[in-house]
Amino acid sequence: MDDRPTDGTRDQNSADVVELTGRLLCADLTEASTVRQHLPEHIALTRAEPGCFRFEVEPTEDPLVWTVVEQFVDRAAFDAHQARVRTSRWLEATAGIARDYVISTRDSLDEVSAVTPSPMLRRLRASDAPAVHAAFGSADDMARQGDVTTLAEAERYVARLLAEDSPHEPWAIAEGEELIGLIAVTVDEENLSGWFWYWVTHRARGRGLTARAAATVAQWALTERGLERLELGHRVNNPASGAVARAVGFVKEGTERGKFLIDGQRFDVDTYGRLRTDPAPAFDSLPLRAGE
Ligand SMILES: CC(C)(COP(=O)(O)OP(=O)(O)OC[C@H]1O[C@@H](n2cnc3c(N)ncnc32)[C@H](O)[C@@H]1OP(=O)(O)O)[C@@H](O)C(=O)NCCC(=O)NCCS
Structure with a gap:
């Protein structure tokens, strides 16, 4: 499986996609329980790696056996994954x-994307906490999205969003079962308006996925959810966030000058709004x- 360094004797072109398939074979129920305990974090951390296209570890009818399928964009990404796993809690346990297992290569990413599950939006779940933890660890810019540096903090973050009296409407962007991003609307019921916000784990960025997901949730918020105005703000040194806002039909309404003090430097924040009546x-x- 992923966590055993390969012997380096295979003739693999470094530009080829690397695929590993095989099984994890427990000797008894104690080992199986260890796998169940550590697997969610292992899956979430691996899927957050920039070069990971697919990482599926599925139970079988035999309670001691799991099937494994891994795909990495190239040999370097596969090696980086193995290097990370060597010092992980998963391998320790x-x-x-x-x-x-066997390791092979595929010729192109097209073959890989043919087996990658299509993205969709579903409600956030408590069980998404390990994936949230991994996403916050995937890029430095996630630090300003919330205080999540441990799994326990991720669980609290998710619990706050899901609390019964929460004003938040959180939607997970998911590939298969796995959360890879979040689009949320924090609702102000009195004014029928919502603060709109989003983040995506590092490996899923740059594919136009946030723009599609955010536009879908904005449409839901302004129709089915019954809101009349959505608003958001982003630091001017975060152009990707502004590009997402414009792609979703938000209109720039102003600039809050010097709003945030970060590492001794003040930053302007551009503010945007979208009304139900906007095109x-x-x-x-x-x-x-x-329903999922
Ligand atoms: C902002 C963020 C959600 C963008 O996610 P993404 O999946 O890469 O965005 P998309 O691929 O959907 O791209 C949407 C637009 O942003 C543009 N974009 C993406 N990265 C960019 C960058 N670094 N600089 C400039 N534009 C960028 C894309 O070209 C695209 O523009 P287009 O519609 O005009 O073609 C992601 O970078 C992120 O999670 N950042 C950390 C959290 C954050 O800052 N959230 C916003 C808080 S205000």
């Missing part, structure tokens, strides 16, 4: 468990599954 942008919507 499961080093003695048997693995049976909706053309966009390629994501499936929005309220």
